[in-house]
Amino acid sequence: NAGVTQTPKFRVLKTGQSMTLLCAQDMNHEYMYWYRQDPGMGLRLIHYSVGEGTTAKGEVPDGYNVSRLKKQNFLLGLESAAPSQTSVYFCASSYGNRGRGTGELFFGEGSRLTVL
Amino acid sequence: KQEVTQIPAALSVPEGENLVLNCSFTDSAIYNLQWFRQDPGKGLTSLLLIQSSQREQTSGRLNASLDKSSGRSTLYIAASQPGDSATYLCAVSLYGQNFVFGPGTRLSVLP
Numbered sequence: 001n002a003g004v005t006q007t008p009k010f011r012v013l014k015t016g017q018s019m020t021l022l023c024a025q026d027m028n029h030e031y032m033y034w035y036r037q038d039p040g041m042g043l044r045l046i047h048y049s050v051g052e053g054t055t056a057k058g059e060v061p062d063g064y065n066v067s068r069l070k071k072q073n074f075l076l077g078l079e080s081a082a083p084s085q086t087s088v089y090f091c092a093s094s095y096g097n098r099g100r101g102t103g104e105l106f107f108g109e110g111s112r113l114t115v116l
Numbered sequence: 117k118q119e120v121t122q123i124p125a126a127l128s129v130p131e132g133e134n135l136v137l138n139c140s141f142t143d144s145a146i147y148n149l150q151w152f153r154q155d156p157g158k159g160l161t162s163l164l165l166i167q168s169s170q171r172e173q174t175s176g177r178l179n180a181s182l183d184k185s186s187g188r189s190t191l192y193i194a195a196s197q198p199g200d201s202a203t204y205l206c207a208v209s210l211y212g213q214n215f216v217f218g219p220g221t222r223l224s225v226l227p
Contacts, residue, residue, distance in 0.1 A: 033214070043217040058214070090159060102209050105150060107160040
């Protein structure tokens with residue numbers, strides 16, 4: 001079972017370059033999320049989506065954009081990368097019940113990004 | 117704002133011991149609570165999900181309990197093994213909101 005798949009797994013960028021991280025899930029989940037994990041900061045929510053065509057800001061959205069054109073895919077974009085965006089990025093998905101809460105979270109393996 | 121803490125931050129035990137990891141949250145009006153395991157350089161693996169109406173969940177050697185009124189959850193690991201060494205995180209969600217994660221407990225089980 002594939003579950004949640006992230007590509008690429010590793011990437012090195014120079015300051016000012018742009019890139020897109022792709023997340024794909026095969027569990028027919030409504031909700032999808034992008035987190036970043038940094039030492040001493042824990043997991044922080046960047047953006048999330050409660051359904052195809054919808055996105056919302058999380059705790060640390062600045063410098064990132066997202067799109068959810070298809071239910072199974074959630075893209076995270078960096079338009080002009082900065083060294084502060086060096087991090088490990090995790091995508092997650094879950095069932096959702098709008099107005100109530102989220103179901104069990106399932107995570108991808110992570111994408112390690114270094115910005116020089 | 118929901119805040120989640122985990123105690124201890126790190127724990128080292130000999131193989132075979134039973135152990136308890138703690139998770140505390142500030143807002144008791146949670147929708148559910150989830151425990152994860154994270155191995156170095158890997159993603160988070162879901163261990164147990166406890167709905168707000170439940171008091172505990174069990175999976176193999178793992179048992180998680182939930183006391184909403186006191187804002188606490190515990191993860192009990194029976195007969196620990198070196199393969200249990202990892203970081204354990206808890207996360208809680210409120211109704212209509214996203215999960216908030218704790219900082220994790222780093223567990224080392226020594227052979």
